[in-house]
Amino acid sequence: MEKIIELINLKKSFGDHEVLRDINLTLNRGEIVSVIGSSGSGKSTMLRCINLLEEPTSGEILFNGENIQSKSFNLCSYRAKVCMVFQQFNLFNNMTALENCVRPQMVVLKKDRQSATQFAIEQLEKVGMSAFINAKPNQLSGGQKQRVAIARALCMQPEVILFDEPTSALDPEMVGEVLEVMKSLAKTGLTMMVVTHEMAFARDISTRVIFMDEGLIAEENTPQEFFTNPQKERTKEFLARFLEN
Amino acid sequence: MHFISNLTNILATQVQQLGFFKKVVTIIKDYYPNILEGIANTLLIALIGTVIGLLIGVLTGLIRTIPLSKNPVVKCIQKIVNVIISIYVEIFRGTPMMVQSMVIFWGFAGLTGGNTLPVIPAGIIIVSINTGAYMAEIVRGGIISIDKGQFEGAHSLGMNHAQTMFNVIIPQMFRNILPSVSNEFVINVKDTSVLNVIGVYELYKIGDIIIKGNFWMFETYLVICVIYFILTFTITRILRLIEKKLAGNENYVICGSQSNPDAEIKVGGTN
Numbered sequence: 001m002e003k004i005i006e007l008i009n010l011k012k013s014f015g016d017h018e019v020l021r022d023i024n025l026t027l028n029r030g031e032i033v034s035v036i037g038s039s040g041s042g043k044s045t046m047l048r049c050i051n052l053l054e055e056p057t058s059g060e061i062l063f064n065g066e067n068i069q070s071k072s073f074n075l076c077s078y079r080a081k082v083c084m085v086f087q088q089f090n091l092f093n094n095m096t097a098l099e100n101c102v103r104p105q106m107v108v109l110k111k112d113r114q115s116a117t118q119f120a121i122e123q124l125e126k127v128g129m130s131a132f133i134n135a136k137p138n139q140l141s142g143g144q145k146q147r148v149a150i151a152r153a154l155c156m157q158p159e160v161i162l163f164d165e166p167t168s169a170l171d172p173e174m175v176g177e178v179l180e181v182m183k184s185l186a187k188t189g190l191t192m193m194v195v196t197h198e199m200a201f202a203r204d205i206s207t208r209v210i211f212m213d214e215g216l217i218a219e220e221n222t223p224q225e226f227f228t229n230p231q232k233e234r235t236k237e238f239l240a241r242f243l244e245n
Numbered sequence: 246m247h248f249i250s251n252l253t254n255i256l257a258t259q260v261q262q263l264g265f266f267k268k269v270v271t272i273i274k275d276y277y278p279n280i281l282e283g284i285a286n287t288l289l290i291a292l293i294g295t296v297i298g299l300l301i302g303v304l305t306g307l308i309r310t311i312p313l314s315k316n317p318v319v320k321c322i323q324k325i326v327n328v329i330i331s332i333y334v335e336i337f338r339g340t341p342m343m344v345q346s347m348v349i350f351w352g353f354a355g356l357t358g359g360n361t362l363p364v365i366p367a368g369i370i371i372v373s374i375n376t377g378a379y380m381a382e383i384v385r386g387g388i389i390s391i392d393k394g395q396f397e398g399a400h401s402l403g404m405n406h407a408q409t410m411f412n413v414i415i416p417q418m419f420r421n422i423l424p425s426v427s428n429e430f431v432i433n434v435k436d437t438s439v440l441n442v443i444g445v446y447e448l449y450k451i452g453d454i455i456i457k458g459n460f461w462m463f464e465t466y467l468v469i470c471v472i473y474f475i476l477t478f479t480i481t482r483i484l485r486l487i488e489k490k491l492a493g494n495e496n497y498v499i500c501g502s503q504s505n506p507d508a509e510i511k512v513g514g515t516n
Contacts, residue, residue, distance in 0.1 A: 051400075051401050053397055053400060053401065076403040076404070076405050077403060078403075079400065079401055079402060079403040080402060080403030083401060083402060084397075084401035086394060086397065086398065086401070088394050089394075089398075090392075090394035090395060090397055090398030090401075091398065092395065092398065092399070092412075092413045093395065093417055094413065094416040094417045094420070095413075103412055104399075104402040104403070104404065107404055107408045107412055108402060108403040108404055108408070149398075152402070153402070156402055156403065
């Protein structure tokens with residue numbers, strides 16, 4: 001399997017608080033990795049480190065074998081290839097849904113408006129938002145915003161999309177529509193890393209599950225093995241609590 | 246005798262009462278070209294001063310919100326520039342514009358050996374610099390009040406700091422600061438009155454000139470006062486309308502059939 005992203009001895013502290021203690025992880029092309037774990041276990045921080053929204057305290061992050069923190073590395077074009085979808089959507093409030101998808105293509109990928117618009121409309125169709133292309137973010141529901149945010153990420157034609165709890169800010173009725181979109185993306189062979197509390201998604205869609213606990217990867221396995229035969233005590237505890245609910 | 250003195254008193258008050266309106270009419274009739282000149286100068290200086298002040302504010306605001314560089318030399322320069330901007334803001338917010346205008350006007354004369362600036366450009370410069378100091382803080386506030394997620398959203402797609410600022414942050418910043426900018430403009434319409442100290446023919450100075458001809462202190466300044474109010478009130482209403490227009494609508498209406506995918510979809514927001 002072809003490695004896309006590799007985390008080597010990744011550590012991150014905020015002041016005295018050590019959030020990531022020692023993370024070693026490889027993401028291969030075409031994989032859909034679900035990252036689960038309780039709040040504060042460092043899942044989101046790890047994802048944000050991969051996109052360099054947080055600067056790692058130590059350790060290395062390799063993208064196609066290149067260290068993303070080296071001075072010669074082009075961070076902006078890297079971010080366009082490894083896009084992120086956020087819990088709070090982070091759509092640009094000053095732009096319509098369509099413009100949200102068009103402008104980054106023009107600014108970052110230097111596409112002309114016409115081809116960017118055409119491509120954006122195709123992506124918005126994929127997520128079922130083509131009827132809302134002229135809506136402003138504050139006119140959309142949470143689920144609709146998140147689908148536009150996914151389309152916006154797709155517009156960059158990324159190699160990897162990182163999802164940071166994409167359904168956590170949505171009410172239960174809207175979770176479904178976003179998960180449907182993510183499922184259809186999974187089928188296209190896109191590499192995805194998803195921090196999530198949706199166990200069904202982790203179990204049914206992902207190719208690998210990572211369980212994080214206190215800044216470390218506690219367990220890593222295929223979804224079948226992970227959910228039916230967890231190895232560690234901490235994993236069993238976590239899963240038991242989820243199954244109760 | 247008593248009756249007569251009473252009558253003259255009554256007559257005198259009546260003459261005075263009639264006189265008030267007569268005086269007002271006379272002031273406007275006799276001096277309307279001067280008054281119009283005063284209005285024009287007041288609006289010109291306030292408007293250009295506010296616009297240049299806003300540009301200064303945007304420029305300083307942008308400089309001050311650039312993240313500190315990792316390169317120690319660049320970082321040092323950034324810090325020095327930020328300190329200079331802070332000093333500028335503190336000095337011009339912390340001293341009266343009337344005194345600033347004297348210092349700048351006569352300071353220039355002193356430095357150039359007695360050449361004074363033409364008064365209207367001098368007035369514009371003074372109002373611009375003064376407004377710039379306030380705008381610097383308004384713009385900085387307008388930028389830092391924008392949700393961090395807007396920056397992160399842009400960065401996560403590969404936009405650099407400048408691209409993020411120009412495409413995402415500044416347009417939102419302008420909408421945020423519009424009420425404060427309107428406020429500054431209205432304040433400037435009134436505050437140009439202090440420029441009379443360097444001899445600008447703005448509205449207050451015109452009043453000053455009128456009373457030297459007719460000695461009707463109250464009536465003249467009342468007319469000037471009412472004109473100021475009409476100006477600021479009108480401007481406030483216009484700016485409020487613009488703000489409303491920019492705020493847009495919260496609702497989004499899709500015209501067309503959602504059940505029939507083949508139907509033509511007309512999309513648009515309502516205003």
